[in-house]
Amino acid sequence: MNYHDERQKNKIFFGFREVIEIKEISLNTYILEVSLSPELAGSAPGQFVYIMPKVQKRILLPRPLCIVDVDKNSLKMIFKVKGRGTGYLAEVRKGENLSLMGPLGKGFETITAPSVLVGGGLGVSPLYLLAKKLNSEFGDKGVKAIIGFKNKAEAFYVEKFGSLMSNVLVCSDDGSLGEKGNVVEILEKNFNGEKVVYACGPRPMLKAVSVFTLGKDAKLFVSLEERMGCGMGACLGCVAKIKTENGEEYLRVCKEGPVFDGHKVVY
Amino acid sequence: MNYHDERQKNKIFFGFREVIEIKEISLNTYILEVSLSPELAGSAPGQFVYIMPKVQKRILLPRPLCIVDVDKNSLKMIFKVKGRGTGYLAEVRKGENLSLMGPLGKGFETITAPSVLVGGGLGVSPLYLLAKKLNSEFGDKGVKAIIGFKNKAEAFYVEKFGSLMSNVLVCSDDGSLGEKGNVVEILEKNFNGEKVVYACGPRPMLKAVSVFTLGKDAKLFVSLEERMGCGMGACLGCVAKIKTENGEEYLRVCKEGPVFDGHKVVY
Amino acid sequence: MRMDISTKVGKLHLKNPVMPASGTWGYGEEYLDFVVPEELGAVVVKGTTIEPREGNAPPRLAETPAGLLNCVGLQNVGLEKFIKEKLPVLKERKAFVIVNIAGNTVDDYRKISSALKDEKPVSAIEVNISCPNVKEGGISFGVNPDSAARVIKAVRKECPKPVIAKLTPNVSDIVSIAKACLDAGADAVTLINTLKGIAIDTANQKPLLPNITGGLSGPAIKPVALAMVYEVKKATGAAIIGVGGIESFEDALEFIMAGASAVQIGTANFYNPNVMPEIIKGFEEYFIKNGIKSMEELIGAAVL
Amino acid sequence: MRMDISTKVGKLHLKNPVMPASGTWGYGEEYLDFVVPEELGAVVVKGTTIEPREGNAPPRLAETPAGLLNCVGLQNVGLEKFIKEKLPVLKERKAFVIVNIAGNTVDDYRKISSALKDEKPVSAIEVNISCPNVKEGGISFGVNPDSAARVIKAVRKECPKPVIAKLTPNVSDIVSIAKACLDAGADAVTLINTLKGIAIDTANQKPLLPNITGGLSGPAIKPVALAMVYEVKKATGAAIIGVGGIESFEDALEFIMAGASAVQIGTANFYNPNVMPEIIKGFEEYFIKNGIKSMEELIGAAVL
């Protein structure tokens, strides 16, 4: 390695992108589409962008959002309004410029087939780009998706998954959409000895998927969330406890993650 | 006085007003027109409004701006971009809502005629509404205006004054507009024993006008500027030293001012 | 239905926990267009000294990120004029008055407490041993447990009304100062006064404020104030009035849960004159929504 | 034309006055997409302890108005791995390396300085006696002149390299701590580490950070940092590295004029990874525009 290389300006984009679309797609949940840059065009499933709400009343740090889709011209994210940052983000308008940084983090590895994707709530969003990739690498038969929401009002991207792949199981906690039940129950009923499970959603859900897949000898990859400072691996603010060769260590969600071996996460 | 009156909600407006127009009218100087409220409709010459730039990146406090004009439907202010607050203010657009509070402070008294208005730079702006009022109270002959700017590029409202009244003397430091010279020189040359002088502009200018008028036995009213906290007289942040019956005291520019007896100000 | 959001601060019973911070709301006359003093839990007036003070030279204010530096320097009308002109107005309005007092010497504090002890409309005395903007007295008493205790003892001895010590955050160990004040007889502590700060006018290569340093207030200092409230509550259990950067009901609730029995609002009044009624309404709505019966349930709820 | 914006911090000669603040820029490897370490005045690495540390449980961060609370708790790879894996990379790049060190006991500081004294690529040691997020050592040394001096003396004796004491703002009298460190042999002081703060999670009625308190950084603390730089410069004339809330060239200039010979940038890197090169460029442009020949003309220019 030659350390005297010029600054490696080519992997991460930082600057303004134009808002191509912003739309409420389900209860308090928005899809945000921004123009591409060469760096962003190379985004992998599971990576995220660090995005600064434009109106910065009392907001200091950017907010991390998963990459939902990336095509020739644009990058898509889906976010739910939680607090001030996402609240302001919901107010940006088409044509405005938005400051963002990305792609960041280590995404999902698509090592083998067949696989199951398990997404709960907003956790569904990073799985779409992953499904696309798995589909193109291993064919439609090689991948199944289980996506669940609290109820119909909170659901999004159900049709998008449907038109992407044939094997999509949809569920909701109250039965207002698809089967009644949570994604873990649906996984347990429909698991067919797949070799890899990819999961994203709340921690308790990930833990349950981990317990289940451990017993089934399937590999598991999960995507974690933690509050972030730098998004670049420098501040050690975003750690999660992971089993490593050194025992248990705090690893950086923004750098070693957000995707981790689901059986090594200390839930 | 009955102290148990209901809250006196009727004198000062606080809330959002719609931007009717925002336009650059000279170098870095903008006119801002907002919709009226009953309270704002009662604005007197020399009063000011406390206005919060909409995009509040790191901005905490509102910014004080003089009232330039008020008519049936709107209130006008003129401001120069100085720092972050006025910078953001220049970015508001027609149709947006702007948070503001006013009218605040004690304005000019129109006690007698004839009078001269002396305005330097931005100090010209509060004199327009005053000229209107003097004109209507004492007639066109009762009032003369001397307005001066650094140069032509920085000048504004020259025509507005021209169409309002017949006696307008315009000057500039470099002679690019009107007579060459500053307003004090022009005042000295053109003073005709008027009974009242109203002045607004930089401190050294006000001081010079004060020295001149003292010798001429004319009353002088000046409008002062100080950094403000509350704009309401509560924080004692905005004081200026004024001669009073108690000697010299720090009085509040936002409450006892911004207009003071120009011969009592300790320059 | 009107909820009971009353609170107790030591011996004081307040109808709601919201009051202005001293020096930011004058004498309750300035904001009448927006708030009448009698709707607040209390009114804390501008720091009052025996003699009138003219304060420091302007400019006295500088804006900083989410904060405000001030060096007003205790400009006030003085004790006599306060009692003759300001207090009667507040009395007529039936406002609950807390007088913030300051002095150069322990004897100053003693004298002023003595003069206030028979003034019926005064419900409590807030002893300012934390003003960073005056040459003598002020903060110098508040950075040391012994001198803080001496001031409080003098006031305590002189005046049977509730005594509240207002402390400075510019210390290594706020708990020891608070303890000293409580041991000396304070009924409660107000936390915090402003942090010492400076802004530089780079164009003119000098400090922006002629006083050089100023006191930092506003949202910027909220986490520091919360830490001090939390630590003093945990260590002493004392009644606390929390202040520093509160600009919303949410902020006020943070202070209550961190251990404050009431809150003061300072700088936020400057950019939102309705902030105090808004916070009062916030408490009422929160009580209804969460079935809270008494402020007691919330005070210190987050202290582990 | 490239301007000479070099600066001297005690015995250290830096090509420009801009460096990252410890703990906010890792080991210089993380931000390579934006900044290469060798273009900076220096690189200050994450606080390093003898043994590796796992740090505190997450969440470790909470955003506050114009500020950030952190309780990372000195998670670091430990001295051995730092020397074996991190230092060679910085050496290859010819970065100017300042190692921030921390320990539980004076002996820890002694040992780690001793281990670093023969490491050529290390240009100076920044002694962190101000970390608010660890149970032992850290800040407890920094709130008292005697214990601060003991640590600095131990490091000084062990290590001939320049020694910089990094101080905490959570003290009553920063000047006395700075003096004690200088008398004990420190070549310079870094001002300031974070202010102690708390955020409350009102929905769950508990402190947001499991560590309860965190260290407050970011623009919110800038006026406090400036005040400490100014006062230490005025009282001691010492070489100072200024840090706290700097997010623009303008901010950096305020620190230089208040008495800092160099500046560190922490939190601002998180929301603007280009901030350090921008500030360097800002100095170059300012030197040209104002005909400044040497940083000396600006250092402390606003100190009256």
Ligand SMILES: Cc1cc2nc3c(=O)[nH]c(=O)nc-3n(C[C@H](O)[C@H](O)[C@H](O)COP(=O)(O)OP(=O)(O)OC[C@H]3O[C@@H](n4cnc5c(N)ncnc54)[C@H](O)[C@@H]3O)c2cc1C
């Ligand atoms: C790697 C990663 C990917 C994410 N992807 C998505 C996504 O695709 N869609 C989506 O809706 N949300 C996503 N989140 C969560 C999202 O970042 C938070 O909901 C958002 O930051 C909340 O900000 P706020 O200002 O609205 O809330 P506030 O509560 O006002 O935020 C205050 C602070 O807390 C942080 N914070 C609050 N909640 C979270 C959280 N759950 N995780 C991390 N930080 C938090 C904020 O970043 C901010 O610093 C992701 C989080 C991470 C770490």
Ligand SMILES: Cc1cc2nc3c(=O)[nH]c(=O)nc-3n(C[C@H](O)[C@H](O)[C@H](O)COP(=O)(O)OP(=O)(O)OC[C@H]3O[C@@H](n4cnc5c(N)ncnc54)[C@H](O)[C@@H]3O)c2cc1C
């Ligand atoms: C009563 C009054 C009336 C005014 N009327 C006008 C007007 O009609 N048109 C106009 O262009 N300007 C007017 N000014 C000045 C105007 O308020 C300032 O130029 C403006 O506040 C600068 O804000 P900024 O954020 O752009 O600058 P910054 O320098 O970023 O402001 C930082 C802080 O300093 C304060 N400040 C800076 N300069 C001044 C100043 N000269 N006076 C008071 N506060 C200042 C700001 O309010 C703010 O709190 C008036 C000032 C006062 C006191």
Ligand SMILES: Cc1cc2nc3c(=O)[nH]c(=O)nc-3n(C[C@H](O)[C@H](O)[C@H](O)COP(=O)(O)O)c2cc1C
């Ligand atoms: C302009 C101004 C004047 C103040 N005057 C006083 C005072 O006279 N006495 C006092 O104890 N505190 C005084 N303070 C401090 C406030 O009472 C309060 O403790 C501090 O501002 C923090 O609260 P905040 O962030 O809500 O403003 C003053 C603060 C400001 C901003």
Ligand SMILES: Cc1cc2nc3c(=O)[nH]c(=O)nc-3n(C[C@H](O)[C@H](O)[C@H](O)COP(=O)(O)O)c2cc1C
């Ligand atoms: C996430 C984080 C980690 C930090 N770690 C350290 C550290 O290891 N050693 C240290 O001396 N200071 C540490 N600090 C303090 C910074 O070096 C700096 O003093 C402080 O953040 C103020 O500067 P800023 O406002 O520019 O961030 C840390 C700060 C942050 C935000």
Ligand code: FES
């Ligand atoms: S957010 Fe800074 S290390 Fe991950």
Ligand code: FES
């Ligand atoms: S701005 Fe507060 S008294 Fe004038």
